[in-house]
Amino acid sequence: GAVVSQHPSWVICKSGTSVKIECRSLDFQATTMFWYRQFPKQSLMLMATSNEGSKATYEQGVEKDKFLINHASLTLSTLTVTSAHPEDSSFYICSAPGLAVEQYFGPGTRLTVT
């Protein structure tokens, strides 16, 4: 099946710094990718839809200036958490759609802001 990678797997940063998370489709092209956030033992919450060649579409309540998304190519989308604070600590997961409506998920990135 299709493979999606994320980098880094985990990151610890200090409050006020910015962190960039990469999402890559390894063996297929993805004009659209999705970014989710997941708190412990909670559901995945869609943050934004990343679109190659155009601006990302953010879900209601998600600050676009805080969570910067760039779909740099047909295989790469990046999420930058700017001026991170402890409440931004979470598990961030990206996905890319398959041929039907199934999603191929990356392994996730654990962000801890101290």
Add this chain to the structure above:
Amino acid sequence: SQQGEEDPQALSIQEGENATMNCSYKTSINNLQWYRQNSGRGLVHLILIRSNEREKHSGRLRVTLDTSKKSSSLLITASRAADTASYFCATDGGGSYIPTFGRGTSLIVHP
């Protein structure tokens, strides 16, 4: 919201037993999917069932869909310790193909 809600929230069984998880949703859907998530990892797509389908099988997995009751069930037969994971249902509809996820069922299979 299309969000599904899984039931039970947690399930603990012995290896070899069957595990049944349920998902309920509120509005009409196009598709319902089940995903698996191992602890601290991404989600893996298990099975997709369309709104005009009632049952699908994949290996030890059996999924049913009852659109009149707005519910679905995932049955894992002859469970194994390796089936230990969280299982999520995801629905899409209302003009959007983007799935929205329920809170998941945490399944523990004891060897």
